[in-house]
Amino acid sequence: MAVHYCDICRRTSFSGRRHLYSAGHRRRLREALAELQEAVAAARAAAGGEAAAALRPYDPAEHGRRVWCLVCGRGVQRDGRSGGMALLQAGLLRHLAGPDHRRETARxxxxxxxxxxxxxxxxxxxxxxxRFARGLERALEEHRRQEEERIQQMAAGIREAERRQRETVRDALQVGEPGPARQNRDASRDAEQPNPSGTQTGPDINWMESGQALTFIGHQEMEGKGNVHTGAKPPWLTEEEEEGSVREIGPSYEEFLKQKEKQKLKKLPAERVGANFDHTCQTGESWLPSFGRVWNHGRRWQSRHQFRTESGEKKKNR
Structure with a gap:
């Protein structure tokens, strides 16, 4: 009995190649071809429309998709790319019009x-x-021309803004200068203007190399008081001299040690013995735990007698 594996149905048929004429194979083949026909129809619609509409700013997530070609058995890049622009359906149309796809379709x-x-x-x-490629090339040329015009307009706007800035700085410097200096500057500027023959009589002064600040509004001084710009002392030094005492800034050394000790205690286990002990409670000398106290030799319960003996000697001495 002949055995045939069908890629469309994805199963093995024991009826051989007669499986290709079965109703189930025909139905699955039409469904598989319908997806490819839908993608081809979308590509043809893009080719039949205006080429300028096929240009979009390139987005990897949107224009990096692939279309599965059933007859060739591989994925095909749907959109093309030229610089920063995406060419819609250009990759799929190039594949569908190629000789490899036509040969695989016949097979x-x-x-x-x-x-x-x-x-x-x-x-x-x-x-x-x-026809689609020629229209797309014309659309790309038109887009490049528009981009160049836009860049030139932006450059002209930047040059105009720089010119206005230079005029503003020059006018501000003239306001801050005294009368004779301003007249000398005006005279030097007139001498540097080009003569009717087109030659320049003096060097061009570049405001970036003049060494002056961008804007000078004069010295700002308060009546009866100075500031750090005029050489006066800062207010915090003046207050110390008037008061005649130095105020301590920040915590004291004892507070620092206490805070450091608290930081060490935070690292210890919260459920340790004695963590919640109340150190403010008042206890007398007769108080003693039932289990005794800390001992260095002997048995632990003997520490109670030792404590009572020492307490009695202390009372006698008193």
């Missing part, structure tokens, strides 16, 4: 016994693709 139709009427729906003629 696929022969092997799968597909309907001949559906064959032209997954192909794009070379003339159709050439």
């Amino acid at each position: 696929f139709w022969r092997e799968q016994r597909a309907e001949a009427a559906l064959r032209e729906r997954v192909l794009v003629s070379a003339e159709e693709y050439e």
Whole structure:
């Protein structure tokens, strides 16, 4: 018995190649070709429209997608790219009009016994693709020309803003100068203007190299008081001299040690013995835990007698 594996149905048929004529294979083949025909129809619609509408700013997430070509058995880049612009459907149209796709289509139709009427729906003629490519090239040239004009306009706007800034700085410097100096500057500027023959009589002064500040509004001084810009002492030094005492800034050394000790205690376990002990409670000398106290030799319970003996000696001495 002949065995045949069908890529469309994804199963093995024991009826051999007669499986290609079965109703189930025909139905699955039409469904698989419908997806490819839908992608081809979208590409042809883009080719039949205006080429300028096929240009978009390139977005990797949107224009990096692929279309599965059933007859070739591989993914095809849907959109093309030229610089920073995406060419919609350009990659798929180039593949559909190529000789490899046409050859694989003939093989696929022969092997799968597909309907001949559906064959032209997954192909794009070379003339159709050439017409689309020429229109796309003209749209790209127009886009480049518009971008160059936009860049030139931006450059002209920047130059105009710089010119206005230079005039503003020059006018501000003239306001801050005394009368004779201003007259000398005006005279030097008149001497540097080009003569009617087109030659310049003096060097051009560049405001960036003049060494002056951008804007000078004069010295700002308060009545009866100075500031750090005029050489006066800062207010915090003046207050110390008037008061005659130095105020301590920040915590004291004892507070620092206490805070450091608290930081060490925070690292210890919260459930340790004695962590919640109340150190403010008042206890007398007769108080003693039932388990005794800290000992260095002997048995632990003997520490109670030792403590009582020492307490009695202390009372006698008193």
